[in-house]
Amino acid sequence: MGRYVARRLLQMIPVFLGSTFLIFCMMYALPGDPVRALYGDQAIDEAQIAAIKQSLGLDQPFMVQYWNYLTGLFQGDFGTQIASQQPVADVIADAFPITVRLTVFAFLFTVVVGITLGVIAGLRPNTVVDKSLLVLTLLLISVPSFVLGYTFQYVFAFQLGWVDPNVNDPENYGQLLLPAVVLGSLSLAYVARLTRTSIAENLRADYVRTAVAKGLPRRRIVGIHLMRNSLIPVVTFLGSDLGALMGGAVVTEGIFNVRGVGYTVYEALTRREGSTVVGIVTLIVIIYLVCSLLVDLLYAVLDPRIRYA
Amino acid sequence: MPEALDTTAKEKLPAAEPATVPVPVDAKPEKARSLWSDAWDDLRRSPMFLISAALILLLLVMAAFPGLFTGASPRDGDLSNHYLGAANWTNFFGADWFGYDVQGRSIWARMVYGARASILVGVGVTVLVTIAGTLIGVLAGYFGGWLDAILFRLTDVFSGIPFMLGAMVVLTTFTERSVLVVVLALAFLGWTTIARVARGSVITIKQADYVTAAKALGASTSRILFRHILPNAIAPVIVVATIALGGYIAAEATLSYLGIGLSGVSWGIDVSAGKDQLRNAPHVLMMPSVMVSVTVLAFLMFGDAVRNALDPKMR
Amino acid sequence: MTIIDNTAAAPAPRSADDGSTPLLEVRDLHVEFHTRDGVAKAVNGVNYTVNAGETLAVLGESGSGKSVTAQAIMGILDMPPGKIPQGEILFRGEDMLKMPAEERRKIRGSQIAMIFQDALSSLNPVLTVGYQLGEMFRVHQGLSKKEAKAKAIELMDRVKIPAAAARVNDYPHQFSGGMRQRIMIAMALALEPDLIIADEPTTALDVTVQAQVMDLLAELQREYNMGLILITHDLGVVADVADKIAVMYAGRIVETAPVHELYKRPAHPYTRGLLDSIPRLDQKGQELYAIKGLPPNLLRIPTGCAFNPRCPMAQDVCRTDVPPLFDVTERDGGELPGRRSACHFWKEQIHG
Numbered sequence: 001m002g003r004y005v006a007r008r009l010l011q012m013i014p015v016f017l018g019s020t021f022l023i024f025c026m027m028y029a030l031p032g033d034p035v036r037a038l039y040g041d042q043a044i045d046e047a048q049i050a051a052i053k054q055s056l057g058l059d060q061p062f063m064v065q066y067w068n069y070l071t072g073l074f075q076g077d078f079g080t081q082i083a084s085q086q087p088v089a090d091v092i093a094d095a096f097p098i099t100v101r102l103t104v105f106a107f108l109f110t111v112v113v114g115i116t117l118g119v120i121a122g123l124r125p126n127t128v129v130d131k132s133l134l135v136l137t138l139l140l141i142s143v144p145s146f147v148l149g150y151t152f153q154y155v156f157a158f159q160l161g162w163v164d165p166n167v168n169d170p171e172n173y174g175q176l177l178l179p180a181v182v183l184g185s186l187s188l189a190y191v192a193r194l195t196r197t198s199i200a201e202n203l204r205a206d207y208v209r210t211a212v213a214k215g216l217p218r219r220r221i222v223g224i225h226l227m228r229n230s231l232i233p234v235v236t237f238l239g240s241d242l243g244a245l246m247g248g249a250v251v252t253e254g255i256f257n258v259r260g261v262g263y264t265v266y267e268a269l270t271r272r273e274g275s276t277v278v279g280i281v282t283l284i285v286i287i288y289l290v291c292s293l294l295v296d297l298l299y300a301v302l303d304p305r306i307r308y309a
Numbered sequence: 310m311p312e313a314l315d316t317t318a319k320e321k322l323p324a325a326e327p328a329t330v331p332v333p334v335d336a337k338p339e340k341a342r343s344l345w346s347d348a349w350d351d352l353r354r355s356p357m358f359l360i361s362a363a364l365i366l367l368l369l370v371m372a373a374f375p376g377l378f379t380g381a382s383p384r385d386g387d388l389s390n391h392y393l394g395a396a397n398w399t400n401f402f403g404a405d406w407f408g409y410d411v412q413g414r415s416i417w418a419r420m421v422y423g424a425r426a427s428i429l430v431g432v433g434v435t436v437l438v439t440i441a442g443t444l445i446g447v448l449a450g451y452f453g454g455w456l457d458a459i460l461f462r463l464t465d466v467f468s469g470i471p472f473m474l475g476a477m478v479v480l481t482t483f484t485e486r487s488v489l490v491v492v493l494a495l496a497f498l499g500w501t502t503i504a505r506v507a508r509g510s511v512i513t514i515k516q517a518d519y520v521t522a523a524k525a526l527g528a529s530t531s532r533i534l535f536r537h538i539l540p541n542a543i544a545p546v547i548v549v550a551t552i553a554l555g556g557y558i559a560a561e562a563t564l565s566y567l568g569i570g571l572s573g574v575s576w577g578i579d580v581s582a583g584k585d586q587l588r589n590a591p592h593v594l595m596m597p598s599v600m601v602s603v604t605v606l607a608f609l610m611f612g613d614a615v616r617n618a619l620d621p622k623m624r
Numbered sequence: 625m626t627i628i629d630n631t632a633a634a635p636a637p638r639s640a641d642d643g644s645t646p647l648l649e650v651r652d653l654h655v656e657f658h659t660r661d662g663v664a665k666a667v668n669g670v671n672y673t674v675n676a677g678e679t680l681a682v683l684g685e686s687g688s689g690k691s692v693t694a695q696a697i698m699g700i701l702d703m704p705p706g707k708i709p710q711g712e713i714l715f716r717g718e719d720m721l722k723m724p725a726e727e728r729r730k731i732r733g734s735q736i737a738m739i740f741q742d743a744l745s746s747l748n749p750v751l752t753v754g755y756q757l758g759e760m761f762r763v764h765q766g767l768s769k770k771e772a773k774a775k776a777i778e779l780m781d782r783v784k785i786p787a788a789a790a791r792v793n794d795y796p797h798q799f800s801g802g803m804r805q806r807i808m809i810a811m812a813l814a815l816e817p818d819l820i821i822a823d824e825p826t827t828a829l830d831v832t833v834q835a836q837v838m839d840l841l842a843e844l845q846r847e848y849n850m851g852l853i854l855i856t857h858d859l860g861v862v863a864d865v866a867d868k869i870a871v872m873y874a875g876r877i878v879e880t881a882p883v884h885e886l887y888k889r890p891a892h893p894y895t896r897g898l899l900d901s902i903p904r905l906d907q908k909g910q911e912l913y914a915i916k917g918l919p920p921n922l923l924r925i926p927t928g929c930a931f932n933p934r935c936p937m938a939q940d941v942c943r944t945d946v947p948p949l950f951d952v953t954e955r956d957g958g959e960l961p962g963r964r965s966a967c968h969f970w971k972e973q974i975h976g
Contacts (some may be wrong), residue, residue: 011465018466026478028799051558142606144559146566146580147598150587158588204702206745210508212700213740214811216763226749247471251563255584265474269481269567277481281474303750304795 004306008296012289019285020073023278024066066148073286078279088279091264099253099260103245105176106184108244111238114188116233118195121286122230123222125200133192140189145248149182149255167255183248187241194237198230205229232302239295243288310331346608348618358614359503364607371421381415383422383574407596411582416593422578427489427604430571431558432493437496439550442503447542450511451534461508463527468501473560480569491564491571495557506549510542517541544619552612555605562601644719646673647851648697648736648819652709655692655875657922658704664922666692668875669711671949674851676818679842681854681866683898687919689875690855693819697853698738699728715819734764737812739841741824743804747796753780753807754792760814779810783840785951802833806840813844819851826861838865859902863887868962871895874920874930877949878966891952891965891974893935929968941968 078088121133156178157165167175202208203226211225249262263278268276300306311484352358371378407416449460479494514520523533564570565577576597583594655667667689674680684690697713713720720728723748740746748756757779758772773792780788783806796804805825812820822841826834838948842865845852856862862869869886871879879892888897900913920926926933932942952963955975967973
């Protein structure tokens with residue numbers, strides 16, 4: 001187990017360096033110019049651009065800039081908003097807790113509802129219940145989240161008046177419910193499908209047959225023998241999913257006016273403020289990588305074959 | 310949607326299918342059918358396939374010849390046709406069938422012309438990622454060793470960035486975003502799934518006896534690769550690619566909705582434009598939403614049907 | 625369909641059972657699978673009996689229905705697609721097919737246990753062997769976790785796994801193939817059942833390990849005086865351990881006999897073919913015999929005798945009439961207890 005953890009940590013280093021480098025390249029090496037982009041269609045003042053670039057260290061050689069960016073990350077420096085000169089870290093500090101709350105809410109919704117639906121369908125492969133779940137998940141996957149968001153907002157807030165269309169108080173879980181459901185719905189569909197397939201497949205596994213032959217009661221067969229094996233791939237998926245949920249927050253928070261990091265990105269996108277976007281994306285990538293590391297470790301706990309490999 | 314693409318790899322392309330009746334070990338049908346002809350037999354009888362294929366065909370025609378569906382222009386607006394309540398639901402295929410948008414442009418015309426952007430992006434990205442992903446996956450899987458180590462690490466690096474966020478970062482740096490730019494941006498981040506799938510299936514096939522036999526008979530590397538490995542490794546790649554296509558279309562719409570996708574006519578842009586009038590004129594937002602959803606659904610169903618037919622585990 | 629006569633089945637049952645009700649009796653069992661290609665008739669009227677202390681070997685190629693019959697007895701058939709349209713499975717005289725599910729479950733594991741072919745896939749990969757063994761005691765006898773673990777160690781000792789106490793918390797993949805099969809045997813033995821069904825218990829093992837595992841199984845069977853159904857396609861395995869043999873083909877029993885009689889004088893061309901295809905030292909240099917053709921497709925079983933397309937002495941009658949299971953007798957009509965053959969020409973086979 002110790003060796004596995006060590007190996008996994010070591011493997012993460014090049015991936016971390018690579019991913020941050022990639023984001024960095026996207027930001028600075030692609031044809032666009034973030035400072036110029038700031039001006040949009042306005043007349044461009046070259047002297048001012050040079051001044052801004054110098055203050056941000058953008059006039060330095062490429063690798064030096066990357067080094068500054070990387071060392072900055074370790075000190076919690078996610079860059080500076082070019083327009084307001086405010087550190088992105090400050091913006092993140094305000095917005096991050098809200099997004100965490102929303103994401104965790106959405107995540108729990110995904111896990112609880114998704115796994116429950118998947119297990120129900122997986123235990124009855126090819127029945128009406130199973131096929132309806134298939135159709136439902138297919139619909140959830142094919143409706144983009146911005147469409148789902150506005151549909152829900154229109155139906156539940158404007159037509160039925162059950163909820164507020166916007167989130168005014170991010171502490172209020174009642175208000176966060178609708179955005180959380182919208183944010184989690186795609187993952188929910190995947191989790192349900194994955195669980196269903198995994199359960200249906202393992203249901204035919206030899207060791208389940210053995211468990212039946214041992215005369216175990218059905219709830220023990222399902223709860224202990226079938227579940228543990230079937231949930232391994234689901235757990236793996238869920239780890240990579242947290243990062244995706246944070247990415248999806250850009251759309252959802254925009255629709256429901258949740259003032260989290262997603263909303264900040266959304267605002268920054270409309271104002272064409274690259275450095276904010278990059279700063280927040282970097283943070284999410286780090287969270288994503290940490291989550292996948294945790295999931296790999298969890299995977300080892302769940303599956304002894306990995307642990308002792 | 311986008312992250313959907315990542316997941317297909319992780320679940321090694323099962324997602325969720327009616328597990329067909331497990332034929333008992335003691336009862337194997339004797340006739341040996343080829344994977345492809347068998348798959349085709351299955352597809353022809355699958356209602357899901359027929360419906361989705363018909364929808365896709367319709368969308369393709371719409372993308373190629375939008376003029377067949379509407380005489381109105383998607384770009385020229387007439388502000389006197391201001392949008393509220395102007396829909397004429399019974400005037401089929403007319404300019405005012407679904408009313409007019411905020412600029413007084415025909416919503417129906419924008420829906421028809423929007424198909425082209427979606428289809429071009431979807432197909433373009435899929436073709437690019439399939440070529441790039443297969444190439445990288447096959448090289449890594451077949452040659453192994455240090456080449457595999459490097460390529461696989463590279464795949465890890467690219468998949469370490471959430472697809473949509475990465476695309477946002479790439480696209481913010483562009484001011485003018487043509488179809489080509491969007492396609493390249495999505496393909497740049499999207500190839501990893503296919504690469505993983507291709508690598509995995511090549512590694513499995515590499516160890517098959519018929520490959521060993523071909524090697525023992527002195528077949529050249531290129532012959533083994535192109536005659537033996539590729540044709541057998543391609544089925545799972547095609548399955549993942551077909552399902553991913555729908556995801557790319559959704560991704561394009563989402564990016565356009567966020568204002569960093571296409572600059573021209575796109576359903577995503579129309580959704581974004583309609584959102585401020587959701588309360589008064591929901592149809593302005595709903596029509597392009599329906600188009601996106603139906604298009605993505607059609608490709609997903611198509612992909613699902615192909616997967617069911619091709620995945621030997623399901624039979 | 626007749627029932628295999630067991631009253632005087634060669635070596636008399638070792639138990640003191642009065643013989644009035646056999647331990648297990650399968651009567652006219654049919655099993656079919658509904659697949660998308662049609663209905664596969666896997667078992668078509670099988671009859672056999674097993675007494676306490678007796679070993680019945682069921683022999684046949686894959687697809688002969690031998691495993692499906694066992695699964696039907698055990699109650700672990702996948703239903704659907706499997707279906708049992710007719711037949712009875714009497715355990716101590718009671719038809720298990722008519723029992724409520726809960727009652728049947730209680731018999732499984734405690735009174736009838738099964739050993740599977742592939743121990744690696746048949747054991748749960750994410751649970752320790754100690755847990756999986758102990759589970760038997762916890763579920764059927766309500767023992768505590770701790771007591772169950774002690775029992776598990778005891779069991780592992782019984783099946784001669786070295787350092788049982790140290791290995792009780794190991795996972796299945798950490799054991800060798802032979803050791804895993806011992807664990808399967810231990811699990812089947814845990815509650816000292818009356819009947820054990822072993823489905824090709826040694827097929828996946830090395831030859832040397834095969835012998836060890838078979839010996840262990842035979843030894844434990846004697847010790848506990850259990851009935852044993854040994855399913856195999858390997859005639860070599862059977863000779864030493866079985867009391868009687870039932871040969872299956874296309875879902876039917878085609879020949880039954882006490883074990884040594886079958887080797888000496890087979891009464892069915894299929895059995896003869898199987899025997900002739902065993903390599904023998906005295907035939908060095910000759911070509912090894914093989915039954916020509918393939919096992920039948922269960923979706924389309926040939927008319928008449930199912931073996932007719934592969935049979936070297938098939939006549940017209942074999943293609944039209946299904947042969948019943950004839951009582952096999954000596955040339956002079958003298959009784960041959962326990963011998964039956966489903967061949968129109970059994971006389972020619974055994975006496976010709």
